[in-house]
Amino acid sequence: MANQPAPLDAVFHSLADPTRRAVVTRLLQGEAPVKQLAQPFAIGLPAFLKHLAVLEGAGLIRSEKRGRVRTCRIDAERLAAAEDWLAEQRAVWQGRTDRLAAFVESQTIGSPS
Template sequence: MVIHMDNHQSSLDAAFHALADPTRRAVVSRLVRGPAAVTELASPFSMALPSFMKHLRVLEKDGLIRSEKIGRIRTCRINAERLAAAESWLVEQHEIWRSRADRLADFVETQMPEEP
């Protein structure tokens, strides 16, 4: 059980590390719509292709994307399972904080004197 939690935490750490950069977030946003060639993914960014490839390597190493090369074209696609794990964690955190905020609001309302 502890090993599973450590593995889960490590995969979340890797996913959020990869998503910490705006270029990588933009790539993930694009790939959610479907697979794309590296040249298509790189075109909106004003950086050299080798620099852009570093971003793709981070995303691939951290498991958010997969790529394959057919001939001269490298195509990337999203790894939906890894992205879903990060989303699941965020939803869980949102629910925890929403519940806390609701309890705080209830407490504040019970502490306020009634208006005449």
């Protein structure tokens, strides 16, 4: 159902880099300033800022500058979009092996408690 190409391009492209994935994982623990985010990586700040720009461009993170510190936080919606796309695909391929029914059921809950 969902088929928004452009955003997915950006999200998947963001996740194709280990540095950026690490940033995402890190930010899921909570917000953090740029320098602290950059510290674990063996690249210069300019290069790291480009990564942040890619992530922010993809809508995966947001950032706000207070004083001289820019604080970044996760924006998980786009992450969910990526997972949704994969889940859709999985529904198809797993359907061939047998779990389609379970998935459909989980999507169409209609009369629980």
